[in-house]
Structures are given as structure tokens and as C-alpha cells.
Amino acid sequence: MQLKSLTSGKAHETSFHSSRYLQLPLFLPFISALTQKLTGTMGYSKDQLLARLKELQIEFSQYEHPVVLTVEAQAKYVGNLGGALSKNLFLKDKKHRYYVVSALADTKVDLKVLSQRLGLGKGGLRMAPEEALGEILQVPLGCVTPFAVVNESARHVSLLLDQGFKNQECCFFHPLANDMSISLNAHGLDKFLKSIGRNPSYIDLEANPPVGKDQPPDLAAYVPSDSPVLSDLSEKAPSSQDSTGDSVGAATKTAAFTAKAIKPSGNAKNVKEKSADSARPSIPAADAGKFVEELLDRASALLLSEISEDSIKQHGGQLGAEVANNVKKCLREDLKNLATIFKNTAYTEGFYAGTRCQPRRL
């Protein structure tokens, strides 16, 4: 359910998209399948999500209904069942960073205020374009939902949750499809988010704290520091991480991701792990080749910086000895640390194998 005009006061919810695309519901499945083919990655499906929720033993109820694109439409079918309805916005800032804001339908969300609180200035937030919906969240129109962050493509999307959810017994969300609504409570949502490595955090979306020289934007931590890189299979070990609220979650996810990156380079297949079976990442191999490459990279970088016109002038024939000394001094600790990591990884591989070793047959 997307809403275009959300400024103060009335529950005057109009859906920009539904008025233009009233015939769209019929074509939605086609469009989303096409989007998936075009991006080359399969998004999580509704059934996969429901199965996962059951696996995690998260309590929820599900209600099927005709496809809906707005909160009002959804209210017609599930509005009287006791749970609180949610409204979900997919937003984008000027630096192509994306945000899902999920709030109670009654919560007033002022995009100008939110933009300032995130440190993006006064007009920094816009509704994200439709293409982004399919590409990044992999959900159809009118189906923005916090569950969409389960998709790999939504890894860098920042998730802002209304603290109002915590006071409700349960809330309604679309489970990646608009022909169903599921209701669950905030705990259940948290459990799911944690299971995919996200650290759920709730904020007061209606707050309007002053932002100025001495009052930093209070939601600055929710701005992703990476620009999203889609379908990049050769992504290296993390050099910059999300500085969203889920920094620990990101660290855990990246650990799994780096584990993949350390695999022997012969593996050119698609190693992007589907979140569906994120049971346990496979044991990373202690790759001697990669290890040596890393050592050589550092040594040669240091060498290059040590040998310059000035240093040649300064040391002349002695430059060799001088550089050798410096390289040893500067790199010693660094390389020892790398070697220790390598050793620990190799030991872990052996240990793992040892614990599963079959006893010798007599």
C-alpha cells in the first residue's frame, strides 16, 4: 500500500498509483515475473515467506482477499479483525539510497521532517520510482512491506519501524503479495528480522526534534553508507558497512558473505546465497592462494610508497636496505595478524572435519 500525500492531519489517503493503474492488478504477476527475469534474481515468494515464518515458529494469522493497492482497500477486508493496519512507504534519497518506512496507518509521517531527521536536508526524501520497487524490493505495486528486506537485493535498504507497532497486539502487513494480509505482533516481526541478520529498531515517527548545528539529526544512523550494488557477484570483503541501526546485524551477514568470498577462486557459479535457506554458511576454506595474494598486495603497496624520487635521492645505493628495513618494521604486526586469521581458519576447518570424522573400522 503506497501513499503519495501524507502531510499532516486528515486521513486523506490517495493512492497515486491505483488511480492510474486500475487495470493493473491483472498484469501485476506478469510484471513482477518479468522484473525478476530482467534482474536475474528470484525474489522471495509469499509462500516461501509464510513457510519461513512457520519454521521460525512465529505466530501469525493470514487472510486472503482480492488484490488491494491502498490501505483503504485493505481495510475493507481486514479492517475489522482487531489488528492495526500498517502503511508502508518506499523512499529514496538524492544519493540513491533507499528506505522502507513502515508505520501504523494512523501515524502521521511527514517526509520533510523525516528527511531532516535523517540528515538529508529539507527535501531529501522522495517516493521511490516504480522500477525500484521491482528491482530492489522485488514486490509488486501497492505491496511495500517490511518483509521485503528479506531479499538480497534489498540488503542496503534501511528499515524504519514505527514504535507504535510495539503497543499493538498485532499489525497487518502484506506478505510479499497484495492478495493476502498477515497479522502478527512486533515480537514476531523482530524474530523474523533478526533471523535474516537485521537488527529491528523502532522510532517515534511523529517526533519532530530540532535539527541544527548543535543538534545532530537523530536518525542519521539509519542512512545506509553503501550505495546499493545489485547482482555484484564479485563483491569483496566489506570495506564500508551499513551505518544503519543494524550494524551488528550487518556484521553478521557480512561474515557469512565474506565466508563466501574466501572460497577457492575456481568457483565461478552464482554464490549469492538465497536468504531462503540461510541455515548455516558453509565452512570457509583457508585459501593459501588468497592469503598470499593479500600479503603480496600489502608488501608491494608499501614498497611502491617507499620508493620515490625523493627516497632514491636520499638513500642512493642504500635504498634497498633502507626499504627492506622499513617494510619489515611496518608490516610485521599486520602480516602476523593476517597469518593468525589464516591459521585460525585452517584450524577451524580441521576441527570441524575432526568432529565429524568416522571412527576407524577395526
Place this chain on the structure above:
Amino acid sequence: MEKTEDKNQQQEEEQVVNPWEVSAKDGGKIDYDKLIDKFGCQRLDQSFVDRVQRLTSRPPHVFLRRGVFFAHRDFNDILDAYERGDKFYLYTGRGPSSEALHLGHLIPFMFTKYLQDAFKVPLVIQLTDDEKCMWKNLSVEESQRLARENAKDIIACGFDISKTFIFSDFDYVGGAFYKNMVKVAKCVTYNKVVGIFGFTGEDHIGKVSFPPVQAVPSFPSSFPHLFSGKDDLRCLIPCAIDQDPYFRMTRDVAPRIGYHKPALIESLFFPALQGENGKMSASDPNSAIYVTDSAKDIKYKVNKHAFTGGQDSIEKHRQYGANLEVDIPIKYLNFFLEDDAELEHIKKEYGAGRMLTGEVKKRLAEVLTELVERHRRARAAVTEEMVDAFMAVRPLPNMFD
């Protein structure tokens, strides 16, 4: 002769230093001289630092050179024995009360890693998940989960898996460990433990019976899978000085049950960004630099929240220089800037007013960012399986190599 802390002394307006509370008198600075005096431990002077350098044939760690680890008990005995060829083992630990680790938490681990490498000795690391479950009222599952998460950051400090055993109390207590706990418990009266830790009639019995859990890793017989047959092995405990009460109690008991007293090497408190009046608090994100902070966060925190000794205006600063006593960036650089010469230069120029606060902060942000980056990269390489391997009850055949 060791002084035991008398609870009545705490009635006066004094600084309070114990494992659960650290606060200075009148919100000022911690008086470390008084603390050493009151606790009855010894200052670590330069002769120790030189001796360590001689024995290990490598430059002493920056924390030793700068007096971050500044007090000890029986460290000279450890060094004497080491010179004779008798090794020792290291014991340190963490109370996993939060997922977010800040730099202050890493300090004992950074130093312990250096000790492990320099002296080539094994290490046991205790995660007191039971303590946090009791004191912070966490659920058992949550404290166990935090223990595992913290273990990853600890492993990222670079410990050698073939010489390190990490254990959580909930997993490991039992067997020989528990037998030692009972032996220790029998030697400490209720009144004594109230005197040392300040328990009251309202405190639950879990708290009262916890101290032996932190005491017995000092005894090699608590780890039969590691040290069986080596009952004579000495133990060295690097820790922050607020942990001293546990080990005063342990040292009191040790000879009575036939064990060596553990030796201690103790550190200062790492000051909060806002200034020197106690420890960093894991609940105030702006009081500390976290290992998950980005370069942007670090720059922001150092610039906006670090308490400085610089003057109000540039003119005054150039005239009077900075107050190095209270300046947090200088203190942090003291901990983390490896290059002695550069640190001296900065102190001199800043103290004289020739260098401005902004420059010092910039250098600090660089140093901290490099540290945090290195930690993060190492942390990314730690897998669940690696944690399992570090925590497995397994022999360490090469632990003294």
C-alpha cells in the same frame, strides 16, 4: 601483606571502585595512587618494562610503555619463574552484558594478545554469562547469546586458536571447575564476601555465591583437559583495576587450598569521550567509540563529543596552550598512537599552543579509524564454526610453543 577492603571505609565521600561501580570523588578524576594504596597492589615501574623487553626480545607493548597497565601483584614472581624456564598461563575474561563492544572493552584483550605472543603462553578466556544474567537480569538465553557474540569480537583481537580456550560459565561450570569452586567457597565466610563486595541482605543468593566462579580459572586444575599434571603452573591475570577485589579474595584463599596465588597486571580505566570521570558506559552511544562505528561516526564523535583541554579561542590557545591533564584526544592518543616520538611531538606542540585542537582530533580520528577497520576486517573472518572451535573442550598440545 595485603590490605582487605573494609566496607565501613566506603561510608565516607570517597571514590568507589568495585566490579559493578566506578565513580570518582565529587565527580572528579580517579585517584590511582590512592587506589593502589587502598587495594595494596604495586606500581609497575620502568624496570619492569625493561625486564619484559629483555625477556621477550621484542619492544614492549604500547600499553606498557605508556603506563596504561600500571599496577601489579607478583608480576616479578612470574618473570623470575619465566627466566628459570617455568612458564605460566594467562587468564582474562569479559562479562557479556551488551552486544556493542567499545574500545575500552578491547584494551585488556589487546594487551593479553601481546602477552600471549611475547611470552608464548596459553590463555583461558572466561565469559561470565551467568554473572550478567544475575546482575543485569537478562534471560539465560540472552546472556548466552551475548556471550557468543562477544566471543567473536574477542577472537577478532587476534588470539591464536592453538593456544586459547574460550569458555562460558553456563557451558563449562561443572566437574573439576566446580570442585575448585566449592573448595574456594568453603574458605570465604559470608561476612568476608559482604565486606569485599558490599552485598546486602536484599541481594539474592546467586550474587553472593558468584565470586568463586571468577576465582577458580586462576587454578590450573580447573582445566584438566589443558593442564592435567601441571598443578604447579602459575597464572597471570591482565584486567582492569576494578576487578581487583575478586582476585584479592582468590589470592587470600589460594595458599589455603594448596595453589599458587595468581599474579595480576592491572590497567587504568579508559576515559569516556566526555571526560575523565569514570568508565565508558555501554548504554550511552556517544560516550564511546564502538567497534561497529564507521569512519564517519568516529569522526563525528571525536569532533562533537570529545572533551578537550583546548582554550576557548585561538588567541588564548596560542597564548596558554592546551590543558593536557583533561584533554581526551591526548589521552586517547596515549593509548593508541604507537609512535612514541610522534606522541611526544603532539603533546609538546599542543601544550605550547602551537598545535590546535582540530589537528589533534584529526589525528586521533585517523588512528581510531585504522584500529576499528582492522578489527572489523578480522571480525568478518570469524565464523560460528570458529567460535565453536575456540570454545571446544579440547587439548592444546602446542600451547607453549
